[in-house]
Amino acid sequence: MRPANDLMIESDARERECRVAGKSRSEKAPKRLNRTVKAGEAIRGALDPALKRRGFASRDILAHWRAMAPAPYDAVALPDRLVWPRNAANAVGATLYLRCAGGHHLALVHEAPRIAAAINRYFGYVLVDQIKLAIEPFTPGSAAPAPAAPEVDDATRAAVDRVVAGVSDPRVRQALAHLGLALATPKR
Numbered sequence: 001m002r003p004a005n006d007l008m009i010e011s012d013a014r015e016r017e018c019r020v021a022g023k024s025r026s027e028k029a030p031k032r033l034n035r036t037v038k039a040g041e042a043i044r045g046a047l048d049p050a051l052k053r054r055g056f057a058s059r060d061i062l063a064h065w066r067a068m069a070p071a072p073y074d075a076v077a078l079p080d081r082l083v084w085p086r087n088a089a090n091a092v093g094a095t096l097y098l099r100c101a102g103g104h105h106l107a108l109v110h111e112a113p114r115i116a117a118a119i120n121r122y123f124g125y126v127l128v129d130q131i132k133l134a135i136e137p138f139t140p141g142s143a144a145p146a147p148a149a150p151e152v153d154d155a156t157r158a159a160v161d162r163v164v165a166g167v168s169d170p171r172v173r174q175a176l177a178h179l180g181l182a183l184a185t186p187k188r
Helices: 004-021 044-053 105-110 112-123 154-164 170-184
Strands: 077-083 094-100 128-133
Touching (some): 094 112, 154 170
Parallel strands (some): 094 128
Antiparallel strands (some): 077 094
16 A cells, blocks of 8 residues: 555646646546447537538538438439528528539529428538539549559569468458458559
8 A cells, every 4th residue: 555645646646747748637538438439429529610610500411411302313412501691680590502413503502492491401400591502513433542552572472372272261361361462552
């Protein structure tokens, strides 16, 4: 058992370190979840501030766009930003700017009240008063394709096969060979 003086000295030292670093002891460390979490829940802290700068209070419009937007606009348009009016006392709703695929601009402008009604029905209150088109274009499936895996030379493949040859279970041997080839492949 340690004497109380030693504990007090350590506590005083920690307080001095906090004062030097400019932090108070009352500042809490980030909360640990101590459980597995979904990817969306894990990136919430990084994604929410970016969405707030675009006017979205939460991720609901982006996450559930396909469920709330009427067809075909669920596939050819995507919310860009939500702009609230400056005089919020008389405001009925916000203006939602949509990115739209080419060729659908005219139809989207014509169907804007129907899209706004569908969004408001989804949320249960008037969130969107009007819909406008954003300047930036939207191309469905425009994500960059994944780069092709680099080729592995025959010497490396033979070396990995020799290492895993002693494994009796074929599925485990195949998984280990796949892992070995991934580790032996140079980084891109």
